[in-house]
Amino acid sequence: xxxxxxxxxxxxxxxxxxxxxxxxxxxxxxxxxxxxxxxxxxxxxxxxxxxxxxxxxxxxxxxxxxxxxxxxxxxxxxxxxxxxxxxxxxxxxxxxxxxxxxxxxxxxxxxxxxxxxxxxxxxxxxxxxxxxxxxxxxxxxxxxxxxxxxxxxxxxxxxxxxxxxxxxxxxxxxxxxxxxxxxxxxxxxxxxxxxxxxxxxxxxxxxxxxxxxxxxxxxxxxxxxxxxxxxxxxxxxxxxxxxxxxxxxxxxxxxxxxxxxxxxxxxxxxxxxxxxxxxxxxxxxxxxxxxxxxxxxxxxxxxxxxxxxxxxxxxxxxxxxxxxxxxxxxxxxxxxxx
Amino acid sequence: xxxxxxxxxxxxxxxxxxxxxxxxxxxxxxxxxxxxxxxxxxxxxxxxxxxxxxxxxxxxxxxxxxxxxxxxxxxxxxxxxxxxxxxxxxxxxxxxxxxxxxxxxxxxxxxxxxxxxxxxxxxxxxxxxxxxxxxxxxxxxxxxxxxxxxxxxxxxxxxxxxxxxxxxxxxxxxxxxxxxxxxxxxxxxxxxxxxxxxxxxxxxxxxxxxxxxxxxxxxxxxxxxxxxxxxxxxxxxxxxxxxxxxxxxxxxxxxxxxxxxxxxxxxxxxxxxxxxxxxxxxxxxxxxxxxxxxxxxxxxxxxxxxxxxxxxxxxxxxxxxxxx
Numbered sequence: 001x002x003x004x005x006x007x008x009x010x011x012x013x014x015x016x017x018x019x020x021x022x023x024x025x026x027x028x029x030x031x032x033x034x035x036x037x038x039x040x041x042x043x044x045x046x047x048x049x050x051x052x053x054x055x056x057x058x059x060x061x062x063x064x065x066x067x068x069x070x071x072x073x074x075x076x077x078x079x080x081x082x083x084x085x086x087x088x089x090x091x092x093x094x095x096x097x098x099x100x101x102x103x104x105x106x107x108x109x110x111x112x113x114x115x116x117x118x119x120x121x122x123x124x125x126x127x128x129x130x131x132x133x134x135x136x137x138x139x140x141x142x143x144x145x146x147x148x149x150x151x152x153x154x155x156x157x158x159x160x161x162x163x164x165x166x167x168x169x170x171x172x173x174x175x176x177x178x179x180x181x182x183x184x185x186x187x188x189x190x191x192x193x194x195x196x197x198x199x200x201x202x203x204x205x206x207x208x209x210x211x212x213x214x215x216x217x218x219x220x221x222x223x224x225x226x227x228x229x230x231x232x233x234x235x236x237x238x239x240x241x242x243x244x245x246x247x248x249x250x251x252x253x254x255x256x257x258x259x260x261x262x263x264x265x266x267x268x269x270x271x272x273x274x275x276x277x278x279x280x281x282x283x284x285x286x287x288x289x290x291x292x293x294x295x296x297x298x299x300x301x302x303x304x305x306x307x308x309x310x311x312x313x314x315x316x317x318x319x320x321x322x323x324x325x326x327x328x329x330x331x332x333x334x335x336x337x338x
Numbered sequence: 339x340x341x342x343x344x345x346x347x348x349x350x351x352x353x354x355x356x357x358x359x360x361x362x363x364x365x366x367x368x369x370x371x372x373x374x375x376x377x378x379x380x381x382x383x384x385x386x387x388x389x390x391x392x393x394x395x396x397x398x399x400x401x402x403x404x405x406x407x408x409x410x411x412x413x414x415x416x417x418x419x420x421x422x423x424x425x426x427x428x429x430x431x432x433x434x435x436x437x438x439x440x441x442x443x444x445x446x447x448x449x450x451x452x453x454x455x456x457x458x459x460x461x462x463x464x465x466x467x468x469x470x471x472x473x474x475x476x477x478x479x480x481x482x483x484x485x486x487x488x489x490x491x492x493x494x495x496x497x498x499x500x501x502x503x504x505x506x507x508x509x510x511x512x513x514x515x516x517x518x519x520x521x522x523x524x525x526x527x528x529x530x531x532x533x534x535x536x537x538x539x540x541x542x543x544x545x546x547x548x549x550x551x552x553x554x555x556x557x558x559x560x561x562x563x564x565x566x567x568x569x570x571x572x573x574x575x576x577x578x579x580x581x582x583x584x585x586x587x588x589x590x591x592x593x594x595x596x597x598x599x600x601x602x603x604x605x606x607x608x609x610x611x612x613x614x615x616x617x618x619x620x621x622x623x624x625x626x627x628x629x630x631x632x633x634x635x636x637x638x639x640x641x642x643x644x645x646x647x648x649x650x651x652x653x654x655x656x657x658x659x660x661x662x
Contacts (some may be wrong), residue, residue, distance in 0.1 A: 043408060049427070052523040053494060058495055173539035189380040190550060194594035194607035197534040218598040219553070223605060243602070262531070266596055267577035270532050270557050274525040277493065 014064065014097070014178045014212045019073035021059040026028060029282040033059035033248045035234035036073065041178065048225030048242065049214045050257065054157040054278055056216050056234040058164035064212060065099045066090065075181040077178060080228060087146045098176035104116045108155040115141075115151025116167045121173025121296065140169040142151070161192035165199070172203070179204070184320060197224050218261050220308035222246055230254045233289040234281055235307055239316040248329050250317040255330050288320070296321055296331065342512055342544050343369040343392075347404035348414075349395060350387050350503055356616040358401065361387045363568035366642060369512065372542035374534065376555040376576065379565030380612050385548045388565075389514050391662050392546075394421045400519050408512070430505035434517035439504065440489040446473075446500060447485035453656075471599040472503040476533060495526035502530065509541065516548045552643035553593060556580055561648070564588050567613055567623035570642055574649030584651050584658050589622045622653070630657035 021034035033056040036144065041047050051057050062068045064075055069084040075224045079096045083090060096222060109117060115137045138148035144165040146222065155163055171179060180298065185193045185263040201224055202212040215221050221228060221242070229247050229254060230238045238251040249255040259272035278283050278295035283291050291301040300320050308318040312327040350362035362384040369375045377385045382628045389397050391415050392406050408412040408429065413421070433439055441449060450472065451465035466485065473481035476499040489497055496630060498518065505513060519527035547559060555562055555576060563573045563583065572585040583589045590608035597603070610627040613619060619626055625635040632655055640652040
């Protein structure tokens with residue numbers, strides 16, 4: 001069900017409910033990349049999704065836009081079920097659900113001009129004559145900070161950062177109300193990354209589009225996202241407003257991720273390492289999936305899997321240490337030096 | 339103490355459609371024994387080409403100039419045979435993608451012992467014992483079992499740690515690490531940084547650590563060299579350089595980074611983009627993006643001059659002197 005705001009009106013534009021994404025492998029056990037995730041994204045808000053490689057964040061992103069069919073659960077866009085993408089078409093209403101990929105080298109066609117590729121989005125929604133579309137392409141390019149002349153050039157003539165701008169302009173052509181961006185800044189240099197991070201923030205605000213911003217870079221997510229969801233081994237373990245999560249993570253895994261980020265203000269202080277390895281998603285640990293690496297583990301964690309529940313207003317966490325209405329800071333146990 | 343590695347006016351030219359292009363342009367750099375030296379810069383700034391020049395791994399048509407003195411030998415002048423003896427034994431290397439250095443079809447044992455036996459002439463059994471110790475050092479679970487496995491059986495983070503074990507197996511004096519933590523998760527990165535720090539403290543390993551990530555530099559490097567468009571624009575002790583940057587590029591880079599501490603501030607990107615090697619502007623390579631540019635910046639190439647406190651700066655304007 002779509003989440004309702006305090007006033008009772010429906011505000012969420014994308015609702016992911018109990019989604020499971022399972023990959024079957026011949027002769028081997030299936031991998032449950034996403035093992036039952038529920039998230040909702042509001043208009044004009046940016047939800048950051050963080051987690052390590054293999055935690056299922058990209059699979060969740062692909063399920064969210066209908067690129068993979070969830071094995072269970074549902075994805076609703078404006079309250080309507082997202083149908084997994086067929087060979088050619090999807091319902092016109094759902095073209096306003098768009099995705100930005102990590103690698104603009106592979107998401108753009110190298111043999112077509114930038115302007116043509118951006119105009120595809122306009123042509124599909126059948127808007128305007130070809131002349132009007134050309135004007136609109138120019139507008140979109142200027143919106144992402146490129147000159148109108150970029151329309152007649154090919155992808156190889158642009159740098160990585162410019163290419164990602166073109167990919168974003170193409171996304172914007174469909175007038176999206178939800179944008180799912182999977183590591184959109186990962187391949188870019190620091191100074192370019194900041195330009196595009198600012199661009200994505202302002203586009204989300206100006207267009208009122210909800211943005212699901214997936215990244216493994218916690219520092220950039222902290223700057224971009226209003227809310228953060230942390231994934232571990234196929235499950236969301238914590239959801240919180242970004243500032244609150246940073247100030248007081250409630251899940252031990254969120255705490256470990258934040259502590260592992262090298263800090264510019266701590267010269268010659270090494271970030272904290274998280275001991276152990278991520279378990280094989282085909283054979284996740286019993287009980288809480290994080291328990292073999294958790295510094296605060298106790299008996300219950302080994303047996304029972306903690307559900308994601310709201311423990312304080314706006315703060316959800318899946319950890320037996322946290323109780324409803326009694327969210328508390330983690331004890332910061334001494335971690336063995338790794 | 340005499341330096342372990344001294345680069346003296348190192349330049350590397352590569353052929354391109356526009357003729358010979360200096361991708362590395364008169365670099366001066368030193369690494370002391372037991373020191374971690376950070377080389378920071380964006381893609382195309384020449385940091386990887388500098389490393390490849392030291393290892394004799396430049397593309398075939400590259401031309402070098404200057405000197406790269408390691409111990410008492412110039413790495414740019416010695417023949418391939420001598421270089422082969424140095425590489426892997428005295429100088430270890432780790433790259434961003436562990437699969438560029440791991441062979442997919444050979445066991446970890448073979449890859450972790452072959453060069454040890456070649457360089458040190460030890461028996462197979464002894465090399466195997468050392469290999470197990472190395473895998474323990476890099477925290478690979480079940481080291482004896484890991485020896486019989488193949489690279490694809492490990493996660494990306496474990497592969498990188500195995501690649502590091504291979505690089506360190508012959509106890510080199512210098513490790514050249516080119517973006518060794520860029521492709522791994524932050525939790526794995528923290529483990530690798532701690533490993534490097536342990537080795538530096540215990541066996542006075544010197545590390546030339548190349549990365550674009552200034553946060554990583556802050557946590558591990560003793561001294562930093564900031565590269566821009568093939569040149570060093572600023573160098574000095576890490577803490578001083580990062581808290582009181584003097585070059586407008588360094589300052590710009592720090593403002594553009596999301597800081598994981600304090601109140602989140604809006605990111606202030608540097609306008610424009612770094613120039614491609616073939617399209618570098620005359621004068622100071624940063625002048626088209628520099629907010630403090632003077633007319634002379636478009637003409638004169640600034641040299642790296644000492645400014646006290648072990649710091650050097652290639653900016654005649656030094657607009658941040660007051661601020662710092």
